[in-house]
Amino acid sequence: MKRTGIIASLLVGIGLLVGCQSKTQKTDAQSEEKPNVVIIYMDDLGYGDMGAYGATELKTPNFDKLAEGGVRFTDGHATSATCTPSRYGLLTGVYPWRNDQAKILPGTAPLIIDTAQVTIPKIFKEKGYHTGIVGKWHLGLGTGVVDWNEHVKPGPNEVGFDDAYIMAATQDRVPTVYIDNGYVDGLDKNDPIEIDYQNNFEGQPTGKENPELCTYQMWHHGHNNTIINGIPRIGYMKGGEAARWTDVDMADHFLAKAQAYVKAHKNQPFFLVYTMQQPHVPRTPHPRFEGTSGMGPRGDVIVEADWCLGEFVKTLEEEGVLENTLIIFSSDNGPVLNDGYYDDAVEKLGDHKPAGALRGGKYSLFQAGTRVPFITYWKGKIQPKVSDALVCQVDILASLAELVGSDAQTMDSEPLLDVMMGNSDEGRQSLILEATSRTAMRSGNWALIPPYKGAKINTQVNIELGNEMEWQLYDLSSDISQQKNVADENPEILEELIAEFERIRGKEYSNVQNLELK
Structure with a gap:
């Protein structure tokens, strides 16, 4: 903490700044020399899917450590009960219902964020930060017709991210390749990628017609098109064999990319969005996590994600940046069990309640659709507490703008930095x-x-x-x-x-x- 912060704290302590504590504490947070910010975003993690939120059957020690060391919000929300709208609301600070394209997208959808729009990464870039995103994107790419064998744009780079290592949509949708700053990673141009969401390619087997080839997981509903790695997907894909991901290595792969980003940019202020795919379908835990939860693949990938978080935080600490990094942890929507594959999510659930005491889940207007784990953590700056304040991911943009001294505003995002820092419990009214x-x-x-x-x-x-x-x-x-x-x-x-x-x-x-x- 700088000298001014210490003096202000002493004045509060002797009563000379009575009634101004919230403002002073906010100034302390802002006075830190360009704090790093990391948003860690889960996919379909429910309100009751971690120990700190009441899970007893499922062990999540690293999630819980973050919650116990920061502000654990009991009434924190995604903007939507499905993924694409929530991601739109998070990055833009705008309610997704204002954009009729903000709905669950196919892998071939055009970018739904206007490149002229205010976004969180743009705010950080304007303040001298390096910006990056690693993991799931699912906000569209290109302008409607994408040649996956050339530079794919506009995308994350065009809305404010300096570095973007992503999958285009979801793990259960084609294309099943990683995209590195607009280029398919590892693509052999002699084996071009072809993608179609309406018509199959001649000679390509599908889950619907060739169930015997679904050797890793069998489809239950909707996921019966092109088979890749023994898993039937949504959409049809041909080519790009060398570039295709290995599902069981995905968590490790994205973790390594997120760790590498921190190591590469530890000597400059950075803003990173690390979007894990767990526990979205298909649930494909690495073999070392298979069976660790006793709940089948869904539980196993949550255990895997918990480990990934622990390893990532360890990297922040080892690289000497943890104490100057604000971490925001949440999920894009509520939980779902059987979401398209036979993977024992229902059969092996036991007494675990993914939504906790909440009603509904993913796709639902009941609270479990959007009320999700929501945690802010900043070692040495945020004091541990449980907050019942009503907060939403749409407010992260205005709150982070306040943190870095930006005047950027949107019509829906409310500046709740004091709340997210644990200095106030006055959240949203509606x-x-x-x-x-x-x-x-x-x-x-x-x-x-x-x-x-x-x-x-x-x-x-x-x-x-x-x-x-x-x-x-x-x-x-x-x-x-x-x-x-x-x-x-x-x-x-x-x-x-x-x-x-x-x-x-x-x-x-x-x-x-x-x-x-x-």
Whole structure:
């Protein structure tokens, strides 16, 4: 801590700055010489999937160490109950429902972030930081027609990242290759890649027609196209044999890239987004983690991810930058068990509850869709605490802008640096949440879900979606599991919240309460 920070702390201690503690502590955080920032982003990790959030059957010592040494938020949210929208909200500070392209994308989708848009990495670049991303992207690449054998752009580099080592979409979608700053890593130009999401290539086996070739995992629903490494995928792919990833090595591969980034840039301020693929499907733990959880591949890859986090934090410490690095840890949406493959996620679950006490999961408007682990950690700067403040990943942009002294703003991101540093418990007052193009709202301890037509349960994944033909209102202070709809008992509150929802969400939703109820 600099001299000014010490003096300010002493003044607070003797009462000369009574009432100004929050402002002083924020200044201390900002006074550190260009702190590094790392966002560690999980994929489908549920609220109850780590020990610090109540898991007893699943051991996550490194996740828990981070939570116990920082601020563990009990009411932290992704913007969406699915991946692409959440990643959009995180990087841009804009609600994903404002962008009709922010939905689960195929591997061939164009980039959905406007290259002129404010993003977190752009903010850091403007302040002299080196910026990098390692891991899952899934925000689109190119402008609609991609030649995977040439430079693929625009992509992460064009929205603010100096270095980008990514997979284009998800582990279960083609192309199954790594992309290094716009170029397919390890590509043999004599074996060009061809990708199509509508039509198969002549002579290429598929999971649907050749189930005998699904030697690693069998598809359950939706994942029955091109088979790679014994795993059927979404979409069709031909060529690029030398560049194809090995699924069981993916966690190690991305970890090594993240560690290498830290080592390469430890002598300059850096901003890194490290996006793990675990526990998204297909769940392919390295052999040394197989069977370690007792819950099948889903549990094993969570154990694997926990180890990866521990190794990454160890690298920060060994390279001498841990005490000058703010780490933000969260997940892109809530949990799902069977999400397309037969992998024993349901059969071997035991007493483990991936969503904890929350209702719903991935794809759902109930709390388990977006309420996820959310942790901020800064050794020596953030004092351990548990915070019940309502926070959202969309607020990370404004909060980090405040940290580095940037005036960058977006319409939806709220500056909550004091909250994320553990100096305040005054979080958001309201929050719009999204799930597969449907939206709901949190306001204080109230959870409001508008009427929606459609199935109540996604039977493929066995998750309640939140669809009812009436307004739903839940008091989370006494009913965190959302078991009792109290809309009829609180007509005035319901009316106020509907008005607030319409004000934020827009008049295009003003007729939602007028859906014909049958």
